[in-house]
Amino acid sequence: MTPAKPVRQPEYEYQSLRMPRGTSRNAARQLLTDHAEYGHWELDRLRLLPDGSRTVLLRRRIIRQVRSW
Numbered sequence: 001m002t003p004a005k006p007v008r009q010p011e012y013e014y015q016s017l018r019m020p021r022g023t024s025r026n027a028a029r030q031l032l033t034d035h036a037e038y039g040h041w042e043l044d045r046l047r048l049l050p051d052g053s054r055t056v057l058l059r060r061r062i063i064r065q066v067r068s069w
Contacts, residue, residue, distance in 0.1 A: 010061050010062075011061070011062040011064075012044075012059040012060065012061055012062060013059065013060055013062055014044065014057060014058065014059050015035075015041060015057075015058045015059075015060075016055065016056070016057055016058075017031075017035075017055070017056040017057075017058065018053060018054070018055050018056075019031070019053060019054040019055075019056065020053055021051060021052035021053045022052075023053075023054065028054060032056065032058075035058055039060070040060050041058040041059065041060045042058065042059060042060065043056070043057075043058060044057045044058060044059040045057040
């Protein structure tokens with residue numbers, strides 16, 4: 001019986017954004033949409049703080065090249 005090959009978990013890089021209190025919902029949506037479309041980021045966590053500001057944590061997968069020779 002051969003041992004099972006270990007499965008690699010995907011690795012991510014993270015980016016943190018902070019939006020000030022007066023940022024409208026539409027402006028926040030547009031900013032996150034632009035990051036997703038052009039930077040290939042996805043939303044990991046969004047926190048609405050008591051002072052009305054938002055902190056956003058975005059992540060994207062790190063793609064490592066595997067040598068073929």
